[in-house]
Amino acid sequence: xxxxxxxxxxxxxxxxxxxxxxxxxxxxxxxxxxxxxxxxxxxxxxxxxxxxxxxxxxxxxxxxxxxxxxxxxxxxxxxxxxxxxxxxxxxxxxxxxxxxxxxxxxxxxxxxxxxxxxxxxxxxxxxxxxxxxxxxxxxxxxxxxxxxxxxxxxxxxxxxxxxxxxxxxxxxxxxxxxxxxxxxxxxxxxxxxxxxxxxxxxxxxxxxxxxxxxxxxxxxxxxxxxxxxxxxxxxxxxxxxxxxxxxxxxxxxxxxxxxxxxxxxxxxxxxxxxxxxxxxxxxxxxxxxxxxxxxxxxxxxxxxxxxxxxxxxxxxxxxxxx
Amino acid sequence: xxxxxxxxxxxxxxxxxxxxxxxxxxxxxxxxxxxxxxxxxxxxxxxxxxxxxxxxxxxxxxxxxxxxxxxxxxxxxxxxxxxxxxxxxxxxxxxxxxxxxxxxxxxxxxxxxxxxxxxxxxxxxxxxxxxxxxxxxxxxxxxxxxxxxxxxxxxxxxxxxxxxxxxxxxxxxxxxxxxxxxxxxxxxxxxxxxxxxxxxxxxxxxxxxxxxxxxxxxxxxxxxxxxxxxxxxxxxxxxxxxxxxxxxxxxxxxxxxxxxxxxxxxxxxxxxxxxxxxxxxxxxxxxxxxxxxxxxxxxxxxxxxxxxxxxxxxxxxxxxxxxxxxxxxxxxxxxxxxxxxxxxxxxxxxxxxxxxxxxxxxxxxxxxxxxxxxxxxxxxxxxxxxxxxxxxxxxxxxxxxxxxxxxxxxxxxxxxxxxxxxxxxxxxxxxxxxxxxxxxxx
Numbered sequence: 001x002x003x004x005x006x007x008x009x010x011x012x013x014x015x016x017x018x019x020x021x022x023x024x025x026x027x028x029x030x031x032x033x034x035x036x037x038x039x040x041x042x043x044x045x046x047x048x049x050x051x052x053x054x055x056x057x058x059x060x061x062x063x064x065x066x067x068x069x070x071x072x073x074x075x076x077x078x079x080x081x082x083x084x085x086x087x088x089x090x091x092x093x094x095x096x097x098x099x100x101x102x103x104x105x106x107x108x109x110x111x112x113x114x115x116x117x118x119x120x121x122x123x124x125x126x127x128x129x130x131x132x133x134x135x136x137x138x139x140x141x142x143x144x145x146x147x148x149x150x151x152x153x154x155x156x157x158x159x160x161x162x163x164x165x166x167x168x169x170x171x172x173x174x175x176x177x178x179x180x181x182x183x184x185x186x187x188x189x190x191x192x193x194x195x196x197x198x199x200x201x202x203x204x205x206x207x208x209x210x211x212x213x214x215x216x217x218x219x220x221x222x223x224x225x226x227x228x229x230x231x232x233x234x235x236x237x238x239x240x241x242x243x244x245x246x247x248x249x250x251x252x253x254x255x256x257x258x259x260x261x262x263x264x265x266x267x268x269x270x271x272x273x274x275x276x277x278x279x280x281x282x283x284x285x286x287x288x289x290x291x292x293x294x295x296x297x298x299x300x301x302x303x304x305x306x307x308x309x310x311x312x313x314x315x316x317x318x319x320x321x322x
Numbered sequence: 323x324x325x326x327x328x329x330x331x332x333x334x335x336x337x338x339x340x341x342x343x344x345x346x347x348x349x350x351x352x353x354x355x356x357x358x359x360x361x362x363x364x365x366x367x368x369x370x371x372x373x374x375x376x377x378x379x380x381x382x383x384x385x386x387x388x389x390x391x392x393x394x395x396x397x398x399x400x401x402x403x404x405x406x407x408x409x410x411x412x413x414x415x416x417x418x419x420x421x422x423x424x425x426x427x428x429x430x431x432x433x434x435x436x437x438x439x440x441x442x443x444x445x446x447x448x449x450x451x452x453x454x455x456x457x458x459x460x461x462x463x464x465x466x467x468x469x470x471x472x473x474x475x476x477x478x479x480x481x482x483x484x485x486x487x488x489x490x491x492x493x494x495x496x497x498x499x500x501x502x503x504x505x506x507x508x509x510x511x512x513x514x515x516x517x518x519x520x521x522x523x524x525x526x527x528x529x530x531x532x533x534x535x536x537x538x539x540x541x542x543x544x545x546x547x548x549x550x551x552x553x554x555x556x557x558x559x560x561x562x563x564x565x566x567x568x569x570x571x572x573x574x575x576x577x578x579x580x581x582x583x584x585x586x587x588x589x590x591x592x593x594x595x596x597x598x599x600x601x602x603x604x605x606x607x608x609x610x611x612x613x614x615x616x617x618x619x620x621x622x623x624x625x626x627x628x629x630x631x632x633x634x635x636x637x638x639x640x641x642x643x644x645x646x647x648x649x650x651x652x653x654x655x656x657x658x659x660x661x662x663x664x665x666x667x668x669x670x671x672x673x674x675x676x677x678x679x680x681x682x683x684x685x686x687x688x689x690x691x692x693x694x695x696x697x698x699x700x701x702x703x704x705x706x707x708x709x710x711x712x713x714x715x716x717x718x719x720x721x722x723x724x725x726x727x728x729x730x731x732x733x734x735x736x737x738x739x740x741x742x743x744x745x746x747x748x749x750x751x752x753x754x755x756x757x758x759x760x761x762x763x764x
Binding site for chain 2: 063065066067068069070071074077079082083085086087089090091092093178179266267269270271280281283284285286287289290293
């Protein structure tokens with residue numbers, strides 16, 4: 001790159017030269033600033049994202065193979081899509097994907113609606129002690145996921161849980177960790193942890209809604225419920241999309257809660273979700289190519305679904321605008 | 323030319339001169355298990371009861387080799403993951419304890435070294451050939467059997483008397499006894515169907531003539547749901563459906579309470595469990611006895627095994643000869659068995675028949691009121707059915723099966739469904755490992 005002008009050229013410069021030089025140096029400075037500001041991001045992106053993803057992709061195409069029964073000398077060979085074929089024909093992996101799909105269908109609408117409803121309530125001024133309510137709702141998010149799972153594990157486990165004991169005294173027997181209740185139990189933990197956080201995002205978005213729009217609706221005779229549903233909600237749609245997207249990405253990687261609950265209930269198996277499948281493939285089955293292939297498939301699913309959500313919402317917005 | 327040489331072959335190449343050095347007993351070099359003060363130090367990992375006593379006895383009587391023992395969690399509790407990870411990092415112990423079902427997996431992964439040439443003919447002769455068959459593949463041996471554990475029936479004599487039960491000799495009689503218990507006592511059951519008992523179920527199938535894995539024609543042929551297995555699955559399914567058995571984990575506090583409170587009358591487990599019972603329930607002294615496992619056909623009695631361990635020299639060992647010497651002493655020296663039984667928590671049945679008399683003399687007899695359990699074990703060991711093979715990924719196969727058992731115990735799905743799921747969940751794994759496979763599903 002020729003970034004510095006030589007003195008000789010400056011001396012021989014034509015009339016247009018100073019202006020061009022000024023323009024160029026501005027661009028150079030902008031470029032420099034850009035590079036300085038972007039470098040940390042790019043370095044981090046490379047270290048924590050690109051290199052691991054690259055390694056996973058590489059691992060998924062190679063394997064330490066021994067022919068036949070597998071007792072011979074082992075050699076690293078290119079195996080093409082073999083690991084992918086194995087993952088995609090594994091009913092336990094597909095079962096995990098199906099489970100996460102059901103989980104998303106229950107969890108995402110519940111989360112978005114509940115968080116939005118709470119934010120609208122706080123914003124409408126119906127609730128007193130707004131700051132304390134916000135704090136109380138946000139607090140669970142400050143509890144790390146693993147601690148939250150342990151707390152709920154304690155509350156769910158029959159024999160040690162005060163909740164189960166109390167219900168039993170009232171002649172209500174409920175097994176929070178049974179065949180059909182275990183998924184709702186996990187949804188409950190996730191809701192408890194993340195509701196406050198998403199509510200704060202919605203609340204912040206609601207603060208940005210122009211007051212005159214709301215005043216106009218009040219003048220037109222809309223009650224607070226109608227204002228909330230028909231005026232405020234459409235105006236914070238981008239926040240709704242963002243929350244739905246983040247929740248989706250988080251939900252697809254479901255791991256901590258079921259992993260911990262599986263200590264306490266056989267209804268959560270070792271390959272309950274795709275992330276648990278990956279963990280099991282790598283550390284129980286010692287099958288790193290299989291784990292890598294499953295990871296890449298999960299990554300692709302996440303990217304495709306995220307893209308789908310954004311595309312779907314932009315298109316529906318364009319239609320709404322038209 | 324199957325590609326470039328892997329880490330394992332490179333390691334073997336670098337380990338060879340070191341091993342030669344150890345033979346000559348000269349400069350050992352830069353190994354982690356170097357000799358100090360003239361003695362070769364080797365490391366040993368095990369989860370087996372009484373291992374510390376055995377190692378102490380070895381170190382007391384040996385000057386040239388000293389063993390550093392580390393008690394690790396049992397395989398399913400993380401012991402196998404620990405071993406795999408250590409091997410991946412290149413610092414596995416010299417000697418590792420591997421149960422029979424996991425031997426093929428660790429051999430395929432290259433964690434267990436091929437010890438065919440390290441093992442002397444004398445040692446081979448001392449061991450039961452059926453046990454060596456379980457650790458030998460394509461004529462190469464990967465680990466040395468320590469014990470072999472035929473399935474037996476442990477039962478509560480006092481409760482059998484109270485309910486007027488005879489010790490059942492066939493599975494039909496066993497089911498009948500289960501019905502009697504259910505009829506006479508509402509909260510008691512004859513036995514547990516362990517939802518975490520993939521290995522017990524395998525032993526039932528083994529007894530009934532199943533062949534989950536075989537290696538004919540150079541491929542792993544998998545048929546978990548073969549006809550004998552279907553018979554066994556139907557039997558236990560009926561026991562579940564008629565509510566004749568408990569269905570929960572066997573390694574749970576719940577089952578401990580079932581045993582402690584006298585709610586369960588029998589345990590169907592390997593011979594080793596007689597010793598485990600003594601240390602877990604010392605208060606029940608004199609109430610338990612051991613009998614042969616019920617049979618399908620009393621004219622031709624057979625059993626499978628449940629439990630039993632082997633010792634492998636790992637690929638990372640720098641002192642394979644010393645490791646082998648320690649292993650040989652552990653599996654064949656009377657002092658080793660005496661030391662293990664002195665812990666009061668073991669009733670190990672040795673894979674070396676020459677040690678059975680030692681075991682009989684050393685086993686504390688008060689708990690079983692003088693019953694000669696070692697003679698019973700020997701009779702049962704003689705009926706272990708030949709030809710059984712474990713698969714290349716038993717830990718995972720077992721887990722998927724047990725996940726299904728837990729569901730079946732909770733009323734969702736069936737035992738046979740769990741077995742089929744285990745096969746379906748195993749095949750992709752084997753294929754992704756690059757093994758030749760065929761499967762029969764029925």
